[in-house]
Amino acid sequence: DAGVTQSPTHLIKTRGQQVTLRCSPKSGHDTVSWYQQALGQGPQFIFQYYEEEERQRGNFPDRFSGHQFPNYSSELNVNALLLGDSALYLCASSGTGTLSEQYFGPGTRLTVT
Amino acid sequence: GDSVTQMEGPVTLSEEAFLTINCTYTATGYPSLFWYVQYPGEGLQLLLKATKADDKGSNKGFEATYRKETTSFHLEKGSVQVSDSAVYFCALRYSGGGADGLTFGKGTHLIIQP
Numbered sequence: 350d351a352g353v354t355q356s357p358t359h360l361i362k363t364r365g366q367q368v369t370l371r372c373s374p375k376s377g378h379d380t381v382s383w384y385q386q387a388l389g390q391g392p393q394f395i396f397q398y399y400e401e402e403e404r405q406r407g408n409f410p411d412r413f414s415g416h417q418f419p420n421y422s423s424e425l426n427v428n429a430l431l432l433g434d435s436a437l438y439l440c441a442s443s444g445t446g447t448l449s450e451q452y453f454g455p456g457t458r459l460t461v462t
Numbered sequence: 463g464d465s466v467t468q469m470e471g472p473v474t475l476s477e478e479a480f481l482t483i484n485c486t487y488t489a490t491g492y493p494s495l496f497w498y499v500q501y502p503g504e505g506l507q508l509l510l511k512a513t514k515a516d517d518k519g520s521n522k523g524f525e526a527t528y529r530k531e532t533t534s535f536h537l538e539k540g541s542v543q544v545s546d547s548a549v550y551f552c553a554l555r556y557s558g559g560g561a562d563g564l565t566f567g568k569g570t571h572l573i574i575q576p
Binding site: 405455 | 466504505506507508551553562563564565566567568569
């Protein structure tokens with residue numbers, strides 16, 4: 350049983366560009382959450398998707414957007430990249446139900462130059 | 463808003479020493495509390511959790527008790543091993559309401575020396 354997978358592993362972009370990161374949830378999971386982890390910091394919640402809708406959002410600007418597909422996979426899009434967007438982006442999936450455990454993927458390392 | 467505060471690292475201990483990593487939280491409601499661990503080169507893994515006051519979570523010799531009166535969830539282990547070297551994150555999350563993003567602390571880097 351594959352766990353949460355993310356692609357790509359690493360990515361280098363230039364300031365002002367746009368980026369798309371992808372996540373496939375663990376089998377049987379229908380909820381996907383995205384987090385940003387800056388170097389030396391804890392992960393910060395970006396948003397969560399369930400039934401193809403964004404149902405909770407953290408304190409991130411509209412440059413950060415997402416999508417969930419009918420197969421529960423998800424994308425994170427970041428527009429107009431800033432140097433400060435350089436971070437490890439983590440995807441977590443969970444099943445339906447109160448406090449269903451969130452399983453994390455290995456992350457995508459984004460570097461903005 | 464909600465927040466989690468952890469002791470600053472790195473924390474360096476000798477093998478078989480007693481471990482405490484302090485964690486306190488600020489929350490508007492009654493969250494569940496978690497400890498996650500991030501081993502070098504690996505993703506975040508849930509270590510233990512507690513869902514209500516006075517609950518004790520435990521796993522792999524680690525324990526933490528949900529103390530509502532002191533808003534704390536300190537992580538303890540009686541005898542650490544070199545393999546426990548990792549970054550530990552305290553986090554909170556609300557149950558119900560259809561939304562449950564985690565709020566993390568900054569993490570504590572633990573180094574165990576043989």
